[in-house]
Amino acid sequence: xxxLVVGGGGREHAIIKxxxxxxxxxxxxxxxxxxxxxxxAECVNVAATDIDKIVDFAIQSQIDYxxxxxxxxxxxxxxxxLNAKGIACFGPNKAAAIIEGSKVFSKNLMKKYGIPTxxxxxxxxxxxxxxYLETAPIPTVIKADGxxxxxxxxxxxxxxxxxxxxxxxxxxxxxxxxxxxxxIEEFLTGPEVSVLSFTDGNVVVPMISSMDxxxxxxxxxxxxxxxxxxxxxxxxxxxxxxxxxxxKIFLPTIRAMKAEGRTFKGCLxxxxxxxxxxxxxxxxxxxxxxxxxxxxxxxxESDLLTVMQxxxxxxxxxxxxxxxxxxxxCVIMASKGxxxxxxxxxxxTIPTELLDSTYVAGATLKDGKLLTSxxxxxxxxxxxxxLKEAITVSYKKVENINFENRYFRNDIGSxxxxxxxxx
Ligand code: AMP
Ligand code: GLY
Numbered sequence: 001x002x003x004l005v006v007g008g009g010g011r012e013h014a015i016i017k018x019x020x021x022x023x024x025x026x027x028x029x030x031x032x033x034x035x036x037x038x039x040x041a042e043c044v045n046v047a048a049t050d051i052d053k054i055v056d057f058a059i060q061s062q063i064d065y066x067x068x069x070x071x072x073x074x075x076x077x078x079x080x081x082l083n084a085k086g087i088a089c090f091g092p093n094k095a096a097a098i099i100e101g102s103k104v105f106s107k108n109l110m111k112k113y114g115i116p117t118x119x120x121x122x123x124x125x126x127x128x129x130x131x132y133l134e135t136a137p138i139p140t141v142i143k144a145d146g147x148x149x150x151x152x153x154x155x156x157x158x159x160x161x162x163x164x165x166x167x168x169x170x171x172x173x174x175x176x177x178x179x180x181x182x183x184i185e186e187f188l189t190g191p192e193v194s195v196l197s198f199t200d201g202n203v204v205v206p207m208i209s210s211m212d213x214x215x216x217x218x219x220x221x222x223x224x225x226x227x228x229x230x231x232x233x234x235x236x237x238x239x240x241x242x243x244x245x246x247x248k249i250f251l252p253t254i255r256a257m258k259a260e261g262r263t264f265k266g267c268l269x270x271x272x273x274x275x276x277x278x279x280x281x282x283x284x285x286x287x288x289x290x291x292x293x294x295x296x297x298x299x300x301e302s303d304l305l306t307v308m309q310x311x312x313x314x315x316x317x318x319x320x321x322x323x324x325x326x327x328x329x330c331v332i333m334a335s336k337g338x339x340x341x342x343x344x345x346x347x348x349t350i351p352t353e354l355l356d357s358t359y360v361a362g363a364t365l366k367d368g369k370l371l372t373s374x375x376x377x378x379x380x381x382x383x384x385x386x387l388k389e390a391i392t393v394s395y396k397k398v399e400n401i402n403f404e405n406r407y408f409r410n411d412i413g414s415x416x417x418x419x420x421x422x423x
Contacts, residue, residue, distance in 0.1 A: 001025050003305070004058055005041065006048050006078060007069035008032045010332075010361035010379045011290035015069060016041050017359070018297045018304040025305065029061065035370050036360020036378065048073050055081050063087055067308065071147055074266075074286050075101035090308040092286050096257060096264040100286040103152075103183045104145045110281060113256040115249055117281045120185035126170035129182060133162045139187040144169050146178030150226055153283075155187065190275040191236040191419070192282065194292045197250060197270065198307055200316040201263035204250045208299050208323040209237035210292045211416050216339060218411045225339045226376055229412030230330045231387060232295040235420035236274055245272065245279050253284070265311055294359045294379045295328035329390040329413045330359075330381040331398050336405040338375030346372045346404040354397050357381050372403055387417055 001024050005012050008030060016028055017040055031054060033043030046053045049072050058066060068078045068091035077094035091097075098105050110117040118141070123129035133140070142165040144152035152175055156162035162184075169179035197206045210232035216222035249270060257264040269285035269292075288296075297304065301322040310319035335342035348370045350358055359381065362374015380401065382393035391413040398408055 001064045002027045002029070002062060004029045004031060004061070004063040004066040005033075005069060006031050006054060006066065006073055008034045008037065008043075008048065009070075009290055010359040010376065011288050011293040012069050013037050013040065013359040013361070014293045014297045015067060015288065015304070017356075018300065019067075022303050022305040029057075029063070031057065034360055035363040035365035035373070036358070038365055039355065049076060051076055051078050051081050054078060055085055055087075058082055058087050059085055065089070065305070065309070065312075067091065069287055071097075071100055071285065071287055075147060088309075088312050090266055090312060092264050092266040092268075095262045096266075097286040098262065099257065099264065099268070099284045101147060102145055103143045103283075104181050106284050107183055107185070109253075109256055109260070113252050113259075115252050115256070115281060116278060118186040118188050120183050122181060122183055123166075123170075124181045126166055129166045129170065129184060130163055132184065133159060133166065136162070136184065137186070138162065141185045141187050142166060142169065143183040143185065144175045144179040145181035145183065146175065148175040148178045151175070151224070152178060153224075188273045188275050188280060188282070190273045191234075193234045193237045193272045193274060193279075194230075194289050195237070195245065195250075195270040195272060196288055196292060196296055197268050198311055198316060198321060199254050199264055199266070199268050200311045200314040201254060201258055201265050202314060203317045204246075204254050204268070205316060205321045206242065206246070206250060207296050207321075208232050209234040209242070210289075210295050211236075212289065212292060213409060213412055216409075218409055223339050225334075227289075227291045228332045228334070228409045229379075230291045230295045231390070231413040231416045232292075232299060232328045235387075235416050241274065241279060245270070249279065249281060265314070290361075291330050291332055291359075291379050294330040294381050298357075298381055298383055299324045299326060299328050324383070326383050326385055327387040327390045328381055328383045329387065329394045330379045331394045331408055331412045332361075332376050332379050333398060333401060333403075334376050334407045335362075335372055335374070336407040338407065342375055343405055344371070344373050348372060348377065348401070348403040350378075350401050354380070354400060357397065358401070377403065377406070387413060387420060391417065
């Protein structure tokens with residue numbers, strides 16, 4: 001069997017490493033992959049958004065199964081295009097990927113089906129949005145409708161900041177057409193939980209919960225990033241809360257998508273906030289989260305390909321999806337200066353014994369050397385019986401992975417550790 005994984009970050013590396021445990025897979029291609037992924041898959045030099053070339057490659061290489069991991073190709077209809085040529089895929093079609101591709105769509109879906117989320121207003125006109133902001137409760141949250149590389153959400157602590165956000169998104173077109181429409185929503189508070197789930201459109205199977213660390217600096221300071229580290233499980237996500245989320249959020253969401261003629265098949269990611277008024281949806285993603293995947297998949301005990309194919313074939317109800325009861329911690333090593341400007345091209349040295357637990361996000365191979373090529377360079381994951389141990393081991397590993405100008409947060413998991421002790 002030949003498998004194609006579309007994408008080229010740490011998430012894709014984690015997917016590929018897990019898939020490799022299945023011995024019926026003869027070959028895995030990563031498109032485009034990266035210099036680190038090249039150790040585990042054959043990399044194909046095509047952009048993950050070039051749908052025509054992806055389809056051509058899949059046909060020529062006789063791909064049996066494709067996993068489309070990033071948001072942009074999913075929203076562009078990569079799965080539809082591959083399916084049209086008879087290639088089975090893991091990932092939602094274009095009609096379903098809109099749940100991440102349009103925040104206006106997802107907010108309206110939640111309102112229509114009574115799924116708990118922040119109160120909101122939608123605007124297609126900057127003047128009306130600015131007028132609304134004169135009396136809106138502050139802090140408030142401004143969201144560009146479309147994909148914006150994870151930067152389309154602005155938490156405005158003052159009225160002026162909110163107005164500036166509207167001007168830069170709607171008038172200056174900071175995110176291009178993604179900002180033609182915006183959502184202005186209620187500012188919520190509470191611990192955040194990421195729940196990735198497998199769904200075939202009929203049943204939904206949540207994976208182990210996790211906690212992301214989005215800010216660049218220790219103690220959640222500094223700019224928002226793609227994620228500086230993760231732990232799983234998330235101690236705030238108790239059994240009772242999980243059951244409440246299943247009944248009030250997960251099942252209603254997949255039923256709503258089906259009722260809308262947009263059956264969702266793939267990994268549906270629920271970004272939740274546990275507010276004083278109960279769990280609410282902050283965002284949906286139509287894909288595995290990054291770096292959540294780097295802690296969630298290492299804890300998956302079932303065969304990933306089998307579960308993915310059950311999603312494709314709509315037989316998830318009959319398929320076992322089992323997670324270990326251990327803890328995992330992933331620390332992201334980035335280039336100093338990320339998410340703003342940073343230098344690239346530094347040689348990375350990873351001791352051989354750490355390769356298995358390293359997920360490479362931004363590196364290229366040059367003359368046999370692995371060089372940094374991105375803001376987030378790699379993630380280092382450890383699994384242990386306790387969260388404390390997983391954190392300690394990950395930071396020990398980090399000390400042994402070197403490149404010039406490396407940067408990482410020193411407190412990944414410490415909030416979870418504290419919460420776990422209090423619970
Ligand atoms: P996103 O880029 O969509 O992942 O959102 C970034 C972060 O913004 C989330 O992880 C939350 O921390 C925060 N956020 C989004 N919406 C809200 C909200 N309504 N209230 C408070 N924080 C929010
Ligand atoms: N870690 C959040 C995301 O993948 O969007």
